[in-house]
Amino acid sequence: MASSHTSLLLLFICITATHSCLSARANRTAPCVNHERTTLLGFQRSAHGSSMLSLWSGTNCCAWNGVTCDKMTGHIVGLNLKGLSEVPPSLLSFTHLTHLDLSSNDFRLNPIPEFIGALQGLTYLNISEARFGGPIPPHLGNLTSLQVLDMSHNTLTGQIPTAKLRLEHEQHNRVNGGLSRVRHE
Secondary structure (H helix, E strand, O other): OHHHHHHHHHHHHHHHHHHHHHHHHHHOOOOOOHHHHHHHHHHHHHOOOOHHHHOOOOOOHHHOOOEEEOOOOOOEEEEEOOOOOOOOHHHHHOOOOOEEEOOOOOOOOOOOOHHHHHOOOOOEEEOOOOOOEEEOOHHHHHOOOOOEEEOOOOEEEOOOOOOOOOOOOHHHOOOOOOOOEEEOO
16 A cells, blocks of 8 residues: 555656646747847947946846847847947847837938848837938838838838838828838938
8 A cells, every 4th residue: 555655656746847847948038149149249349328228237138138038949039228329230140020119220321221121020110219311212112011001200201111011000191102100201
């Protein structure tokens, strides 16, 4: 009888331990991808006076302010970058990026960089109050997954290139094309 109680107790302990391990693994998020962390640290070195970027420390960039990662893979999917004076071309190394917020920077009336149009996975792009200047570039039309585009409070001219962009709620926009929300003033 003691043997069967011992066996049942051991079985219960094994099941409980297995369940605990599986639960812990399911609730854990993956750490950030090392080469993406290195790229972010390059942003930090080039951003002068950015209190947000200066707070980035530690090995898990997924825990840094303004950085959002995929919980399963650790790839960066969202960036909210403040304190920049230029848009780093190394943004292109974030191949899983869907959300990019460059608002409230000072890009000194420089044009929107052409390479932004290569970030084709973006569903959200906010460049409001970023002090971009010049014509609205046609390469923004390459961002065919965009659902939200905020370009307000810049010194931009011309039309938003929406020929390739899909509009879900056309009646709420002042453009013909394909975004669910567009803000351009």
